[in-house]
Amino acid sequence: MTVTVAGSPAPVSPTAGALWRRGRAVLLVAVLVLVAALVPALLAPSEESGRYLDPGDTSLSGSGALSALLTAHGVSVSRADGVAGALAQAGPDTLLLVTEASALTRDEASRIGAAPGDRLVVGQVPYLDVLASGVTARREPARPRSREPGCALREAVRAGSAHMGGTAFTGPPGSTGCYPDDGRPTLVRYATGGRTVTVVGDGAFLTNRRLAEDGNAALAVNLAGARPRLIWLVPPDADDADGMGDDDSGDGGSGGGRGLGDLIPDGVGWAVVQLVAAVGVVALWRGRRLGPVVAERLPVVVRAAETVEGRGRLYRARRARDRAALALRAAAADRLTAPLGLPRTATFDEIAAAVAVRTGEDPERVRSALYGPPPADDAALVALAGHLDTLERQVRES
Amino acid sequence: MALTGRAGLLAALGAVLVLFAPRPGLAVAGILLLLAALVVVDLLLAGGVRGLRFQRDGERLVRLGQSVRVGLVVENSGPRRVRGVLRDAWPPSAGATPRHLRVDVPRGERRRLETTLTPTRRGDREAVTVTVRSVGPLGLAARQGTHRVPWSVRVLPPFLSRRHLPARLARLRELDGRHPALVRGQGTEFDSLREYVVGDDVRSIDWRASARRSDVVVRTWRPERDRRVLIVLDTGRTSAGRVGVSPIPGAGGRTAGWPRLDWSMDAALLLAALAARAGDRVDFLAYDRGVRAWLSGASRTELLSSLVTSMAPIEAELVESDGPGMVAAxxxxxxxxxxxxxxxxxxPAAMEEGLLPVLPQLSGRHLVLVASVADPKVAAMAAGRGTAERVYDAAAAEQLRGERRRIVSLLRRQGVEVVDALPEDLAPALADAYLALKAAGRL
Structure with a gap:
């Protein structure tokens, strides 16, 4: 039997056109948001490319300005990104500026320490014992901030206050210490073997960001421009390090072996990309529901006894023994009237007397069970309930 | 559209290929482009689902607790074969199985699919939607579309108490004309005259009729017929409370109980069946703050079916019942x-606020019988002893029972009959009360 029902069958899924019309506004907004997010990112100079204290870098963390200043003062600045190159240029009239020595090996550091010419070591530098023997760094760091020279060093006195801090030092005997933090100098200069070695705790005053503040520029030019030629040692480019994996300056202390990443073939990375795409496809497969979720208005589920349970808990919480005993006694009295042959309107006294006669119990006990004082504690209440039950049973069975 | 597991498998196998390809980057791009192309081809070759036509057939009525089959005819008038999965979606409480049906309809043909419904509660269940996913020949992608194919199944009250009917009908026959009474009593009416047989009570001899005929004739009496019974179902908040153990395995489990409303309906159905056999006329009213259902003047043969049909969609409303309104109605x-x-x-609270003050208006003109489902949980709590917690619970239960007793005695004082029974016993107790009233001729 086929019955035609009111409301004929009809497709309810939207057509492709309807989906496009409905979704195009959302799509447009999404594209706009994406463009708005991407365009500034593409146009803005990337902060990431800034190389700290690099004479060729014009970002805020670079030192392009100082390099230009020095050139204007007639100092020839040559940038060296390898220890070998820097040492090849070193001579009696050169100043070697070491800024980022973390890429150096101890061997390279000692080669620099033995090189001729003056030396300026800036920032937190390892191998201080070979780069500037006699100078030791104190453990507690000094907060970088604007400080007064506080010494007789000509370069510092002329420059005035400067942004100093970082590491505080203890200089060797005969050294000059400036810009003290709590009495500990953050700039130490001493002469050894006809060379002047200067150690500065923090290199921030050389950066483009700080150069214009205080006497930073003057101090930087005074310190770095002391000799006609400045060799500026910078760490080798990270990009180049990959390309020349076996370069002796590239691998730090790992002994020149190839990393784990180099041992994995390129195909694995792409296979992972492919697997991610596969997971995406599987997600689309499992995520597509066969038809809409069906909602249903469900009836309320409430147990009828809930109010009684609530009242019971309330009695318990308030220790309402008087009310509880009253309810139990009233119920027992009500059940007792019929087997005793009493009318429903019988008073407690009549019931108690009848019960005492029927069961032969002590009338006083029966009376106290049926309408005595409220029980003193929970145990007495439990006992009262048991006593009432016993009375009922005795009356029924007699 | 939808993708299939096969597409995912293909993409995963592609990863192995990429691992050994000389140019892995190009291989990834190539595999993904190929997969996309295959998906597009598959989508184009899959049978269209928008043009499918549906028709339903099958049952529209089912008793709660029983199963019913609903047919769905799928007609494919499109140019390509439709092969894939179909979901005939029903509300969860319709208990539709299976959830997914395989469908394979060649072009220009039709297929009939069947869904079995095993509803878990009363009321109307409307079919929601039919969704078809038609997979392409490559098995990589599928077209998917949803159609609305209306159908509704009315789930009737189960009338579980009909097992009590034969015993009550036997009692009724004892009262009824098959065993005509010779003693005139209250609530009997004159049935017929028949010849005296030895053993008949001489007091029932009709002397006037005997004088007309040359034989001794006795009068026989039978219980009054064509009385009116009006069953009023309170569908207010108190009827929503769940009591006892649900006879139908439902969503909340059997222990969640069955609403008072359903127990009351069960009792009402037994009473209606009995009253209809006894020759009385039964009307039905469901009321909370307005009339939810009204059934009147149903013929005796049709009474039960029209009664369950009008009861089926009634749900307990979470409002306080309007006692004066009910009495006025x-x-x-x-x-x-x-x-x-x-x-x-x-x-007690609902009765005192609502019905108790206005019930005298009703009991003055009619015979009123109040039937109520007692909660076995309360009885069990009242019997609790041993620990302080259980005695406090027992006291709370006794408190409620005491108030119920007070209400019952108040009602009885007004001349109202009261039946207060546990859920399973309510229907037979109500039927017995009716039979007792009938035997006593108080209708």
Whole structure:
């Protein structure tokens, strides 16, 4: 039997056109948001490319300005990104500026320490014992901030206050210490073997960001421009390090072996990309529901006894023994009237007397069970309930 | 559209290929482009689902607790074969199985699919949607579309108490004309004259009729017929409370109980069946703050089916019942004296606020019988002893029972009959009360 029902069958899924019309506004907004997010990112100079204290870098963390200043003062600045190159240029009239020595090996550091010419070591530098023997760094760091020279060093006195801090030092005997933090100098200069070695705790005053503040520029030019030629040692480019994996300056202390990443073939990375795409496809497969979720208005589920349970808990919480005993006694009295042959309107006294006669119990006990004082504690209440039950049973069975 | 597991598998196998390809980057791009192309081809070759036509057939009525089959005819008038999965979505409480059906309809043909419904509660269940996913020949992608194919199945009250009917009908026959009474009593009416047989009570001899004929004739009497019974179902908040153990395995489990409303309906159905056999006329009213259902003047043969049909969609409303309104509705509908069976809860607060003050208006003109479902949980709590917690619970239960007893005695004082029974016993107790009233001729 086929019955035609009111409301004929009809497709309810939207057509492709309807989906496009409905979704195009959302799509447009999404594209706009994406463009708005991407365009500034593409146009803005990337902060990431800034190389700290690099004479060729014009970002805020670079030192392009100082390099230009020095050139204007007639100092020839040559940038060296390898220890070998820097040492090849070193001579009696050169100043070697070491800024980022973390890429150096101890061997390279000692080669620099033995090189001729003056030396300026800036920032937190390892191998201080070979780069500037006699100078030791104190453990507690000094907060970088604007400080007064506080010494007789000509370069510092002329420059005035400067942004100093970082590491505080203890200089060797005969050294000059400036810009003290709590009495500990953050700039130490001493002469050894006809060379002047200067150690500065923090290199921030050389950066483009700080150069214009205080006497930073003057101090930087005074310190770095002391000799006609400045060799500026910078760490080798990270990009180049990959390309020349076996370069002796590239691998730090790992002994020149190839990393784990180099041992994995390129195909694995792409296979992972492919697997991610596969997971995406599987997600689309499992995520597509066969038809809409069906909602249903469900009836309320409430147990009828809930109010009684609530009242019971309330009695318990308030220790309402008087009310509880009253309810139990009233119920027992009500059940007792019929087997005793009493009318429903019988008073407690009549019931108690009848019960005492029927069961032969002590009338006083029966009376106290049926309408005595409220029980003193929970145990007495439990006992009262048991006593009432016993009375009922005795009356029924007699 | 939808993708299939096969597409995912293909993409995963591609990863192995990429691992050994000389140019892995290009291989990834190539594999993904190839997969996309295959998906597009598959989508184009898949049978269209928008043009499918559906028709339903099958049952529209089912008793709660039973199963019913609903057919769905899928007609494919499109140019390509439709092969894939179909989901005939019903509300969860319709209990539709299976959830997914395989469908394979060649072009220009039709196929019939069947869904079995095993509803878990009363009411109307409307089919929601039919969704078809038609997979392409490569098995990589599928077209998917949803159609609305209306159909509704009315889930009727189960009438579980009909097992009590034969015993009550036997009792009725004892009262009824098959065993005609020779003693005239209250609530009997004259049935017929018949010849005296030895053993008949001489007091029932009709001397006037005997004089007309040359034989001794006795009068026989039978219980009054064509009385009116009006069953009033209170569908207010108190009827929503769940009581006892649900006879139908439902969503909340059997222990969640069955609403008072459903127990009351069960009792009402037994009473209606009995009253219809006894030759009385049964009307039905469901009321909370307005009339939810009204059934009147149903013929005796049709009574039960029209009664379950009008009961089926009634749900308990979470509002306080309007007692005066209910009494007014009954008075407006019952002009002649009748038995008003009020199926409600003897909830002390609700009764005192609502029904108790206005019930005398009703009991003055009609015979009123109040039937209520007692909660076995309360009885179990009242028997609790041993620990302080259980005694406090027992006291709370006794408190409620005491108030119920007070309400019952108040009602009895007003001349109202009261049946207060546990869920399973309510229907037979109500039927017995009716039979007792009938035997006593109080209808």
């Amino acid at each position: 009954v008075l407006a509908r019952a002009r002649r004296r009748c038995l008003v069976v009020l199926l409600t809860d003897l909830n």
